[in-house]
Amino acid sequence: MKKVAQIFSLLIATVILFILFDVALMMWQLTPVSAVSKYENVKSLRWHRKDLVEHFPEKILSRARDPQFYYRAGFLQGGASIELRLYMPAEFVEDIYATYIARAKSIFNGAEKLPSGTHNPNILPKWHFFTFPTDQDEMPGVPPLLPQDFEILLLSSHPYKSNPTDWNHGESSGISISKKRSEIIYWAEDW
Numbered sequence: 001m002k003k004v005a006q007i008f009s010l011l012i013a014t015v016i017l018f019i020l021f022d023v024a025l026m027m028w029q030l031t032p033v034s035a036v037s038k039y040e041n042v043k044s045l046r047w048h049r050k051d052l053v054e055h056f057p058e059k060i061l062s063r064a065r066d067p068q069f070y071y072r073a074g075f076l077q078g079g080a081s082i083e084l085r086l087y088m089p090a091e092f093v094e095d096i097y098a099t100y101i102a103r104a105k106s107i108f109n110g111a112e113k114l115p116s117g118t119h120n121p122n123i124l125p126k127w128h129f130f131t132f133p134t135d136q137d138e139m140p141g142v143p144p145l146l147p148q149d150f151e152i153l154l155l156s157s158h159p160y161k162s163n164p165t166d167w168n169h170g171e172s173s174g175i176s177i178s179k180k181r182s183e184i185i186y187w188a189e190d191w
Contacts, residue, residue, distance in 0.1 A: 052188035079191025085131035110150030
């Protein structure tokens, strides 16, 4: 009887440790990373889809002002997202724009309100930017993605399945550029 109690206690302890490990793993996965110092590590080691971030800079350039970074790992049904927002000299912004405008699958104005539930493979499957604040009180309903002076260059977008109208899961990547602000937002999502 004593041996059965020991086995039962060991089994309960194992289950509790397993649950605690799973909770810790879930919290680690669900906690966004926003420290700019983590950018290179996240991009090279933690971001799982290298093809979606090939347009991102290898490192944050010293000329960048006020860099902002956001990364959220995908977990279970939650999608992964990565963004890097930089203010750069105007000539650098012009060079980036010239490089990627020809590669863009679609181009959107930052102030466009994109209807949710749109099932069109050429539409931008992105509803907000984590590194750019929006004021829900100013714009009730679906707020614009970015101010009007931004151009959103969609470089890649694919639904998860071969059905081009099924965007329940998918991936997208691109660059949002404001020449007026000398600002660039690199982004990628896989959900």
